[in-house]
Amino acid sequence: SQTIHQWPATLVQPVGSPLSLECTVEGTSNPNLYWYRQAAGRGLQLLFYSVGIGQISSEVPQNLSASRPQDRQFILSSKKLLLSDSGFYLCAWDRGAEAFFGQGTRLTVV
């Protein structure tokens, strides 16, 4: 069966520090991968999606970037965090119709 792992679960980082969140999927190949951000009690904002290794589409211009160095690995990064980068970050995958989410990373920038 397929599983998705996202880490860390929580992260507190100072303003100006770098960020790296990792997401990996197991049990499937060539998945579509997604990064979302969710403000408290709000909807899911699509940040990036990828249909293959090295292929990244950005939905919202921002302080973040994404990379897909391997088929089932998706990384969300920032060189210098801003206070406004705080939020709940979710990774998801699909390979067709149904999509599945990781458990999320709660990022607090202080």
Next chain:
Amino acid sequence: GQQLNQSPQSMFIQEGEDVSMNCTSSSIFNTWLWYKQDPGEGPVLLIALYKAGELTSNGRLTAQFGITRKDSFLNISASIPSDVGIYFCAPKDHYGGSQGNLIFGKGTKLSVKP
């Protein structure tokens, strides 16, 4: 651009009541997904709909794919406290594994009075 409206934004209901929420889109889709998110966790897939007019149940949940392919509703019967959470619709186009840009409604926050 594509517009997706989910309503209501929030609901307070008595335990045992039925709940209904819906999503409408300006575009046609070939799949509608419904998710529930508990606080601090990732959304969990509840129901997937693949055909216009399709009516699917999962326990106390029932969802329908609108005949126009631009809308869907989710009903929860006899609500219980653990139904609390945020419910999202997610319409999708997918063609045999090709990319489907997965967008979400803004969510319906459900609170149940014990």
